[in-house]
Amino acid sequence: MRIPRIYHPAPLVVGQTIALSDDAAGHVGRVLRMSAGQTLELFDGSNQVFSAEIVQADKKQVQVRLLGSETDNRESPLFLHLGQVMSRGEKMEFTIQKSIELGVNVITPLFSERCGVKLDAERLNKKLQQWQKIAIGACEQCGRNQIPEIRPVMNLETWCQEQDDALKLNLHPRASASINTLPLPVERVRLLIGPEGGLSAEEIAMTARYQFTDILLGPRVLRTETTALTAITALQVRFGDLG
Structure with a gap:
């Protein structure tokens, strides 16, 4: 299965454990039915992408731990x-x-x-x-x-x-x-x-x-x-x- 990409509306830092936004948590917890131990890719509006592991998930809240990051520029020169x-x-x-x-x-x-x-x-x-x-x-x-x-x-x-x-x-x-x-x-x-x-x-x-x-x-x-x-x-x- 393709690793889901999730936007987070605040700056991300490797090593943090964060709660996903309500919309993202609903998508991950209710729609995708993902659970602890599964992985996500997060991005925060910069050109950084973050690998993350779910540490807790239910229908109302999803918490993830940020494991690493890398630069990934997909923007056009135009x-x-x-x-x-x-x-x-x-x-x-x-x-x-x-x-x-x-x-x-x-x-x-x-x-x-x-x-x-x-x-x-x-x-x-x-x-x-x-x-x-x-x-x-x-x-x-x-x-x-x-x-x-x-x-x-x-x-x-x-x-x-x-x-x-x-x-x-x-x-x-x-x-x-x-x-x-x-x-x-x-x-x-x-x-x-x-x-x-x-x-x-x-x-x-x-x-x-x-x-x-x-x-x-x-x-x-x-x-x-x-x-x-x-x-x-x-x-x-x-x-x-x-x-």
């Missing part, structure tokens, strides 16, 4: 900040999960004119908590040891006008440039993905004022969640660590 206009239902969760597997470092959910999601502050906060759990789960699954940042939801123009030395890209079906025509080298990218209905003409003009470059992925019109993952993959192949 720093990617995804600005994703929120999509309905499970599409947003899917985009967050898969973009993290592909190496995105920061995700900012956005509101735009044609955004189909309308949520009050309380529901937005619950969504943010759920997205953060999805980010942790994606890292546990894919082997990343640094947890990407999921930022609070903001307005599209507020995000576009943030000061950033990254290359700013906006996917547009009538753009003349493509990812393959972008000049090398590129170390940081701020990638904007619009809503299911696309950005309005006014919003596209606004992104140009903030020095976003329109790029084309190909001849077919992609759904918003497909667009994000395709663009991230293409950027990682050209500037990052895929391929």
Whole structure:
């Protein structure tokens, strides 16, 4: 059986005996039904991974002893900040999960004119908590040891006008440039993905004022969640660590 990878939200030190977080303990104790003497791999958001042995486990609490550690850097040389206009239902969760597997470092959910999601502050906060759990789960699954940042939801123009030395890209079906025509080298990218209905003409003009470059992925019109993952993959192949 593959050794489970578990995130711990506090710095880890070899030799410690610690209690796992409530979510992690529930997964290890109730879902995996692991018991004393079995081993885990823990990570704390640094590039260190820790081998650990369970010393006590029940349905409410799991305690482990940290046996050793090693450096394990799985991060791409390309720093990617995804600005994703929120999509309905499970599409947003899917985009967050898969973009993290592909190496995105920061995700900012956005509101735009044609955004189909309308949520009050309380529901937005619950969504943010759920997205953060999805980010942790994606890292546990894919082997990343640094947890990407999921930022609070903001307005599209507020995000576009943030000061950033990254290359700013906006996917547009009538753009003349493509990812393959972008000049090398590129170390940081701020990638904007619009809503299911696309950005309005006014919003596209606004992104140009903030020095976003329109790029084309190909001849077919992609759904918003497909667009994000395709663009991230293409950027990682050209500037990052895929391929």
